[in-house]
Structure formats: C-alpha cells, structure tokens
Amino acid sequence: MGRHREFDVEKALDAILCVFWSKGYEGTSYTDLTEAAGVERPALYSAFGNKEALFAQALDRYYERxxxxxxxxxxxxxxxxxxxxxxxxxxxxxxxxxxxxxxxxxxxxxxxxxxxxxxxxxxxxxxxxxxxxxxxxxxxxxxxxxxxxxxxxxxxxxxxxxxxxxxxxxxxxxxxxxxxxxxxxxxxxxxxxxxx
Amino acid sequence: MGRHREFDVEKALDAILCVFWSKGYEGTSYTDLTEAAGVERPALYSAFGNKEALFAQALDRYYERxxxxxxxxxxxxxxxxxxxxxxxxxxxxxxxxxxxxxxxxxxxxxxxxxxxxxxxxxxxxxxxxxxxxxxxxxxxxxxxxxxxxxxxxxxxxxxxxxxxxxxxxxxxxxxxxxxxxxxxxxxxxxxxxxxx
DNA sequence: GCTGTTTAATAACGGTCGTTACGAAATGTG
DNA sequence: CACATTTCGTAACGACCGTTATTAAACAGC
Incomplete structure (x- = not known):
C-alpha cells in the first residue's frame, strides 16, 4: 500500500553518478543533482539517504557499470x-x-x-x-x-x-x-x- | 603615510599556500585561511584581492618556491x-x-x-x-x-x-x-x- | 596637536549549502 | 467510500560560504 515511486531509482543514480564524476563530491550541489536526476531533493533523500550515502552508491555503481x-x-x-x-x-x-x-x-x-x-x-x-x-x-x-x-x-x-x-x-x-x-x-x- | 601593515605578507601567503595545497581551491574556506595566516579576512582581501586572485598568487609562489x-x-x-x-x-x-x-x-x-x-x-x-x-x-x-x-x-x-x-x-x-x-x-x- | 591616509577588527551582508517539516496527492486494503 | 500509508513538491531551516561596510587604531607630514 502507499503511493508508488514515480521515478526510476537506477536511472536517477546513473544521472547523479555522471555529475559526481565531473565535479567531485563537494563540487556537486543538490541543485546539480536534482537537475540531472529530474527529481526533487526529498525524493533523493528518501531513496538514497544523505549526500555521503548517495555518493557511496554512485561509487559502487561506477565500479560495476x-x-x-x-x-x-x-x-x-x-x-x-x-x-x-x-x-x-x-x-x-x-x-x-x-x-x-x-x-x-x-x-x-x-x-x-x-x-x-x-x-x-x-x-x-x-x-x-x-x-x-x-x-x-x-x-x-x-x-x-x-x-x-x-x-x-x-x-x-x-x-x-x-x-x-x-x-x-x-x-x-x-x-x-x-x-x-x-x-x-x-x-x-x-x-x-x-x-x- | 598611513598605518603600517602589521603582518608579513609573504609569510601569510606561504601559510595560505599550504592550506590550498592540502584542500584545493573550493575545499579551503576563509576560516581556514585566516586561521593559517593569523590574519583577519579584510586584511587578506586588501593584500591579495579576492579568493581567486589569492589562489593565483599562491600558485605562482608554489612554482617558484x-x-x-x-x-x-x-x-x-x-x-x-x-x-x-x-x-x-x-x-x-x-x-x-x-x-x-x-x-x-x-x-x-x-x-x-x-x-x-x-x-x-x-x-x-x-x-x-x-x-x-x-x-x-x-x-x-x-x-x-x-x-x-x-x-x-x-x-x-x-x-x-x-x-x-x-x-x-x-x-x-x-x-x-x-x-x-x-x-x-x-x-x-x-x-x-x-x-x- | 591636528589632519589626512592607510590598516585593523568587528560584524554583518546576500547567497548557497545540505537537510528536513509540512501538507497535498496518490496508492492498496477493509 | 473511508482508511492508513507512502511519495510528492513547496518551502523553509540553520550553518556556512565569499565578500564588504563600518568604525576604531596607528602612522606621516605640517
């Protein structure tokens, strides 16, 4: 039950990965991330946790992809x-x-x-x-x-x-x-x- | 005429150079810089200009020193x-x-x-x-x-x-x-x- | 001792940072 | 249809960012 997620988590992570790739961790702002992922901040937090956790998941994905x-x-x-x-x-x-x-x-x-x-x-x-x-x-x-x-x-x-x-x-x-x-x-x- | 500068500009630049060296341009804040140089912000601005100009001078000094x-x-x-x-x-x-x-x-x-x-x-x-x-x-x-x-x-x-x-x-x-x-x-x- | 000029320190500016309340919208279940 | 639950977007939070207006203090020359 409950509302369904309206965005593709993996696609968002892929887009985010590319931004971190270009600008590094601190060089990337949440404004950059939301623009790249097409998803608002609270959605990113609920899907990935805070910025550090999000970066860690992007790093994992970088290695596997x-x-x-x-x-x-x-x-x-x-x-x-x-x-x-x-x-x-x-x-x-x-x-x-x-x-x-x-x-x-x-x-x-x-x-x-x-x-x-x-x-x-x-x-x-x-x-x-x-x-x-x-x-x-x-x-x-x-x-x-x-x-x-x-x-x-x-x-x-x-x-x-x-x-x-x-x-x-x-x-x-x-x-x-x-x-x-x-x-x-x-x-x-x-x-x-x-x-x- | 006018008041004399109370700090050694070159020593301050040396200290600042080391901070940029360690943390990079954006990773370094003015709080870091003032602590390292022992000089308040306005003094840094009057001696070196803004952050970008200050970094450029630190880079020059890095090459020559x-x-x-x-x-x-x-x-x-x-x-x-x-x-x-x-x-x-x-x-x-x-x-x-x-x-x-x-x-x-x-x-x-x-x-x-x-x-x-x-x-x-x-x-x-x-x-x-x-x-x-x-x-x-x-x-x-x-x-x-x-x-x-x-x-x-x-x-x-x-x-x-x-x-x-x-x-x-x-x-x-x-x-x-x-x-x-x-x-x-x-x-x-x-x-x-x-x-x- | 004034006067004009430069520096010093305090404190604040507007903007952006990462983060999160909050209420509205959308779902599966009874 | 109501209900509980989850996600959504808006909007705001406090903290810190680089930068600067402001005022007091220290000097040189008359």
Missing amino acids: YLDYIPDALQKPTSREVAAHMLYNAIDLNTRYPKHTGCFNITGLLAGSDGAEPVRQMLIEVRARGEALFRERLERAKAEGDLPETAKPDALAAYLMAVLHGMAVQAKAGFSRETLEAVAEQALAAWPTRGS | YLDYIPDALQKPTSREVAAHMLYNAIDLNTRYPKHTGCFNITGLLAGSDGAEPVRQMLIEVRARGEALFRERLERAKAEGDLPETAKPDALAAYLMAVLHGMAVQAKAGFSRETLEAVAEQALAAWPTRGS
Whole structure:
C-alpha cells in the first residue's frame, strides 16, 4: 500500500553518478543533482539517504557499470596483456564522455574540505583495493613464470596504477584519446618480459 | 603615510599556500585561511584581492618556491637524467610535508563546481606549460642524438608527466617515499637509450 | 596637536549549502 | 467510500560560504 515511486531509482543514480564524476563530491550541489536526476531533493533523500550515502552508491555503481573491464582484464593470460587491457580500457573510459572525462574515483580523491574527509578516505580505500587485485594478479604471473624472478609485483602494480591515475589527470586536462594511447604505449615499453 | 601593515605578507601567503595545497581551491574556506595566516579576512582581501586572485598568487609562489627544481632538472646533460631528476625531486616534494602531500597544481585540477571552473582552467594551463618545457627539452635531446631517431618527444613528455601526476595522486592516498621511488625506478626502465 | 591616509577588527551582508517539516496527492486494503 | 500509508513538491531551516561596510587604531607630514 502507499503511493508508488514515480521515478526510476537506477536511472536517477546513473544521472547523479555522471555529475559526481565531473565535479567531485563537494563540487556537486543538490541543485546539480536534482537537475540531472529530474527529481526533487526529498525524493533523493528518501531513496538514497544523505549526500555521503548517495555518493557511496554512485561509487559502487561506477565500479560495476564502468570498471567492469577490470575483472576481464585480470583474466588475460599474460601480465602484459593484463596491463595493456587495463590501460586501453581506461583510456576509452577516460575520454568516452566529453561531459565527464577522467576517472570518478580519482576525481574526488585529491581535494576537499575537512568535512569531506570521510569521502576522501572512502575513495582512497577503494583505489587501494583495485591496486591490490592487480598486484595479486602479478604475483600469480611471477609464480607462473610469466614474469621474471627479478620482477617486483608490488612495484609493477603501483607503477601501472600511477600511469592510470596520471592519464585520468591528463584526461581532465583535455588530453585526446590518441595522446593517451601514446602514453600507454610508452608505459608498456617498460614491461618486463619472460626473458629478462 | 598611513598605518603600517602589521603582518608579513609573504609569510601569510606561504601559510595560505599550504592550506590550498592540502584542500584545493573550493575545499579551503576563509576560516581556514585566516586561521593559517593569523590574519583577519579584510586584511587578506586588501593584500591579495579576492579568493581567486589569492589562489593565483599562491600558485605562482608554489612554482617558484617548491618547483624550482624543474629549471635545474632541465639542464641535466641527458634526457634520462632530466627525467630522473624530475621524478625523484617530485617524490621528495610529494612526501616531504605530511600535512600537504601530493602536488598543489594537480590537487586543484580535477574536481570543482561550475563556479571554480576558471581556477581549474588556470591549473590546466600551468600544467601544460610545464609539460611543454619538458617536451622542448626532449626535442633538443633528440636533435643532439641523446635520444634515438625513433623517439617521440611529445609522447615521452606526456608519459613522464603521467607518471608524475599519478605519483601525486598516490602521495595523496598515503604512499610512502619508498613505494614512490619503486614506481619511479620502474618508470625509468622504459626510457629509451642512445642505442635503441 | 591636528589632519589626512592607510590598516585593523568587528560584524554583518546576500547567497548557497545540505537537510528536513509540512501538507497535498496518490496508492492498496477493509 | 473511508482508511492508513507512502511519495510528492513547496518551502523553509540553520550553518556556512565569499565578500564588504563600518568604525576604531596607528602612522606621516605640517
């Protein structure tokens, strides 16, 4: 019983996700959110909770809807292919939508008032989980002999993540897909091979 | 004639620079600024103008006081030494002050409301100037035979800047100097040599 | 000691922030 | 049709934002 919801919660969350993606947590106001979602404030509060909870749900959705290439990439047979897939899929994601370039996760991670510190910590934690997955995959590669004995999976993982984060920054600075592809190619030139 | 200024403008700007460094442009309030500078709001306005002008002056000061290693690095004899100096000096800067890790420039570049768009564009422009300087240095290296004929200075410059930006993100995520040094070492492994 | 000028501190401005009472509208059940 | 329940939009809340009018205090020159 009771009145039915008149808006599609998932569609609203998708629209909200894009705004946060572009402006970050604190850069986004409820005015921005209601305009994007086509839904008034109290409806957002009743559907998602407060701003922080709403952002958390947008972040979850970002990982499952846009970063779904990561599980696929991790299953590639060689570490080099894993790295290459991460790079080129990230480039595509970072440049696909002109209205919100870069990476949702990284965009909100850097700056913020003291009040937004919990959100920053949340993004830091999620980022670390992604890097851990990649590091574990590289440890497996080393165990399989795909990476040489001298390879350091933690350093390699941190390195590739650094390139990914850097490309997210550059995408925000207006870099084209082609330029970022040149960056990725250069980044892969350092990748250790079975031989060495 | 007239009353004398009772506070040191340069010291105040230094303190303000550190707050912007940590919280970005919009994440910093005038309450933060007055606390850090030990100066009331009207004094800041009379000395620096409004918030945007104040931020611009802090950015200038950041480049001349903290990024002064860049001109030095660019004068190193080989492109590899240039890249290495940029990387290791950046690591030092990004981790030297626990209260404001990362890079002032990158911190404010990603997120922001529509009202902060002019500031974002300013940071994007300044970042691009830095990359241009580095690219020109690599073009010179190529002309001198320090880089092989196949080397692409623009791609190499973008690549190294990506690593630098990525390390700034990781510093904000709490990375230690040692971990970032491992990243830099890995990044340099990709650097082209005279031979190839 | 005035006078004119610059700075200092207090306090307030209008606007926007995130959040939420509140009453009207819309549903399923008796 | 009444009823309880849920959602809706309006409108407002207190808090904080960047900015500034205002007044008192500190100086230089006559």
